[in-house]
Amino acid sequence: MHSIDRRRLLLASTACLLVPAARAQSAWPTKPVRVVVPFAPAGTTDILARALTPELSKAFGQTFIIDNKPGAGGNLGADAIAKSAPDGYNLLMGTVGTHAINAALYPKMSFDPVKDFVPIVLVAGVPNVLVMNPAKAEASGIHNVADLVRYARANPGKLNMASSGNGTSIHLSGELFKSMTGTYMVHFPYRGSGPALLDLIGGTMDLMFDNLPSALPHIKSGKLRALAVTSAQRSAALPELPTIAETGGAATGFDASSWFGLFAPAGTPMQIVNRIQQETAKAFHSPVFKERLVSQGAIPGGQPPAEFAKFIAAETKKWAQVVKASGAKVD
Numbered sequence: 001m002h003s004i005d006r007r008r009l010l011l012a013s014t015a016c017l018l019v020p021a022a023r024a025q026s027a028w029p030t031k032p033v034r035v036v037v038p039f040a041p042a043g044t045t046d047i048l049a050r051a052l053t054p055e056l057s058k059a060f061g062q063t064f065i066i067d068n069k070p071g072a073g074g075n076l077g078a079d080a081i082a083k084s085a086p087d088g089y090n091l092l093m094g095t096v097g098t099h100a101i102n103a104a105l106y107p108k109m110s111f112d113p114v115k116d117f118v119p120i121v122l123v124a125g126v127p128n129v130l131v132m133n134p135a136k137a138e139a140s141g142i143h144n145v146a147d148l149v150r151y152a153r154a155n156p157g158k159l160n161m162a163s164s165g166n167g168t169s170i171h172l173s174g175e176l177f178k179s180m181t182g183t184y185m186v187h188f189p190y191r192g193s194g195p196a197l198l199d200l201i202g203g204t205m206d207l208m209f210d211n212l213p214s215a216l217p218h219i220k221s222g223k224l225r226a227l228a229v230t231s232a233q234r235s236a237a238l239p240e241l242p243t244i245a246e247t248g249g250a251a252t253g254f255d256a257s258s259w260f261g262l263f264a265p266a267g268t269p270m271q272i273v274n275r276i277q278q279e280t281a282k283a284f285h286s287p288v289f290k291e292r293l294v295s296q297g298a299i300p301g302g303q304p305p306a307e308f309a310k311f312i313a314a315e316t317k318k319w320a321q322v323v324k325a326s327g328a329k330v331d
Contacts, residue, residue, distance in 0.1 A: 028087075028088045028272050028275075029060055029062040029088060029089065030062070031062065031089065032062055032063040032064070032065050032089075033056075033060075033062060033063070033064045033065065033088070033089050033090075033091060034064075034065050034067050034089060034090050034091065035049055035053055035064050035065065035066055035067065035091045035092070035093055035262075036067045036068075036069050036077045036078075036080055036081050036090070036091070036092050036093070037049045037066055037067065037068045037069070037077065037093050038069055038070060038071075038074035038075070038076060038077025038078050038092065038093070038094075038095070038098060039068070039070045039074060039077070039095075039164055039165065039191070039192035039193065039194075040068060040070040040190075040191050040192025040193075040194045040195055041068055041192070041194055042192070042193065042194030042197070042214065043164055043192040043193030043194050043211070043214050044126060044193060044210075044211035044212075044213045044214045044258070044260070045074075045093055045095055045192075045260055046066070046068065046192070046194070047213050047214060047296065048093065048123055048124055048213070048260050048293070048298065049066055049093040049260075050066060051289065051292050051293065052123060052262075052280065052283065052289075053065075053066060055279070055280075055283035055286065055289055056276070056279060056280070056283070059279040059282070059283070060275075060279065064091075068192075070165070070191035070192050071165075071191055072106075072165070072166070072167075073097055073098075073101075073102055073105070073106075073165040073166040073167030073168055073171070073189070073330070074094075074095055074097045074098040074102065074165060074167065074168065075098065075102055075106070075109065075110065075111075075167070077092065077098075078092055078094060078098040078099075078111060078113070078263075079110045079111045081117075081263065081264075081265055082110075082111035082112075082116035082117060082265060082266075083111070083265075084265050085265070086264065086265040086266060086267035086268040086269075087268070088264065088268055088269065088272035088276075090264070090265060091120070091262055091263065091264055091276075092117070092262070092263040092264070093123070093260060093261075093262060094117070094260070094261055094262070094263045095168070095169070095258065095259070095260050095261075096168075096169045096257075096258050096259050096260075096315060096319065097165070097167045097168040097169055097171075097172075098113065099113045099117070099119075099261075099263070099312055099315075099316075100113075100312060100315040100316045100318075100319045101167050101168070101169065101172055101319045101322075101323065102167040103316065103320075104316075104319060104320040104323040104324070105166065105167045105172075105323050105328060105329065105330050106166075106167065106330050107329075107330075113316075114312075115266060116265065116266050117263040117264065117265065117266055118263065118264050118265070118266055118267075118268055118270075118273055118305065119261065119262075119263055119305050119308040119309045119312060120261065120262040120263060120264055120273050120276050120277050120280075120305060120308070121261060121262050121276065121277040121280045121281065121301065121302060121303065121304070121305070121308060122259060122260075122261040122301030122302065122303045122308045122311060123260045123261050123262060123280065123300075123301050124259065124260055124293055124298040124299060124300055124301050125257060125258065125259040125260075125298070125299045125301065126211050126212050126213055126257065126258050126259070126260075126296075126297055126298045126299065127212050127229045127230055127231035127235050127257050127258075127297065128169060128170060128173045128209045128210060128211055128212065128229070128230040128231075128256060128257065128258060129209070129210060129211075129212045129215050129216075129219070129226055129228070129229050129230065129235075129238070129241070129297075130145065130148075130173075130177075130207065130208075130209050130226070130227045130228050130229075130230065130244065131200070131207065131208055131209075131210055131215050131218070131219065131224040131225065131226050131227070132148075132206060132207045132224065132225045132227060133200055133201065133203050133205065133206055133207070133224070133225075134222070134223070134224065134225045135203060136203065136206045136207075137225045142227075144227055144228075144242075144247070145227050145228050145242075145244055145247040145251065146247055146249075148207075148227060149181045149183060149247075149249075149250075149251075152181070152183035152184070152185060153181075153182065153183055156183070156184040157184055157185070157186055159185040159186070159206045159207060160185070160186050160188055160204070160205045160206045160207075161174050161185040161186065161187050161188065161205070161206070161207055161208065161209075162188050162190060162196040162197075162199060162200050162205035162207070162208040163187060163188070163189050163190065163196060163208065163209070164189075164190055164191075164192050164193040164196055164210070164211075165189050165190060165191060165192065166189045166330040167330060168258075169211075169256060169257070169258040170193065170208065170209050170210055170211065170258075171187065171189060171209075171328070172256065172319065172322055172323065172326065172328060173209035173230050173256040174187065174208075174209045175187075175322075175326035175327075175328040176254070176256055176322055176325070176326050177209065177244065177251070177254070178326070179325060179326040179327065180250050180251055180254060181249075181250045181251060182250065185206075185207070188205060193210055193211060193214040193215075194214070196208060196210070197210065197214065197215065197218060197224075200224065201218060201223045201224065209230060209256075211258050212229065212235060212237060212238075212296065212297035212298075213296035213297055213298055216237060216238075216296055216297055219238070226238065226241055227241075228241060228242050228243055228244045228246070228247065229241055229242075229243050229244070230243070230244055230254065230255070230256045230257060231243060231255060231256075231257045232245060232255040235297050236294065236297070237294075237295065237296065237297035238297070256322070259301075259315070261301065261308060262276065262277075262280065264276075270305075273305055274304075274305070277302075277304055277305060280302060281302035281304075284300045284301075284302050
């Protein structure tokens with residue numbers, strides 16, 4: 001009888017411990033949630049995060065605060081979240097760079113993009129777009145991709161290529177282009193698309209393979225000249241703009257797109273992870289939110305964690321091959 005009583009007491013004690021934990025998870029969030037954007041403001045990662053967080057704030061009744069932490073191709077901000085408490089109050093707007101490219105590009109990483117994170121939801125995929133400073137394009141006689149290849153081959157090292165940082169898809173799109181076309185352009189990494197675009201518009205930089213959402217307003221205003229998109233298909237946002245692959249020749253088969261998604265530190269309760277994914281997926285049913293993404297050239301996501309994880313694994317393999325083929329390295 002005594003052993004039975006002790007067993008009942010043990011079970012009751014365990015239940016008492018589990019109830020507060022369950023209540024804490026179901027009550028989440030009880031305070032503001034931090035969403036780290038590992039790039040500077042005004043880039044596509046920042047644009048998409050600022051489009052999504054108001055939807056999550058409305059869904060959960062708490063503020064989702066953007067925290068820009070640029071540096072090291074997104075690694076600085078990603079590392080901050082990898083080392084944060086797995087309590088649902090620390091999230092990352094990760095990218096193809098932080099979670100599929102950088103592991104192959106950087107010889108040393110301060111975090112493991114697989115083991116240190118739990119994927120929550122794919123937010124959006126976007127093509128990159130090859131853009132030039134209009135004055136530089138005119139002075140160099142560059143009106144399309146074929147002109148660019150001819151000029152770059154005849155003038156190796158005379159074109160400055162900006163990017164949002166080492167290891168980003170913007171950087172790798174340029175490296176892949178250089179590798180496939182046999183051209184050489186000097187790479188200048190910035191701490192996000194925002195500052196890179198400012199220098200591109202100002203004439204300090206000559207060209208960039210930027211994410212479409214951040215470059216689109218400047219293309220429409222005439223501040224940048226768009227030559228082509230980097231995806232396999234044309235973009236609905238700029239249907240008249242050809243793909244780089246359409247150029248033919250050495251660029252045949254060119255395909256380098258970007259994606260963005262929410263991540264949490266490993267160990268974050270799956271109940272919280274699933275709730276964030278579900279509310280994000282619901283947001284895509286909002287005509288206003290969906291139109292906001294599509295108008296910027298983004299393709300809405302919404303996939304659940306397991307499906308997102310499989311997608312990341314495939315992308316990691318793909319971009320590792322791109323890094324190897326391009327010869328790109330970051331010390």
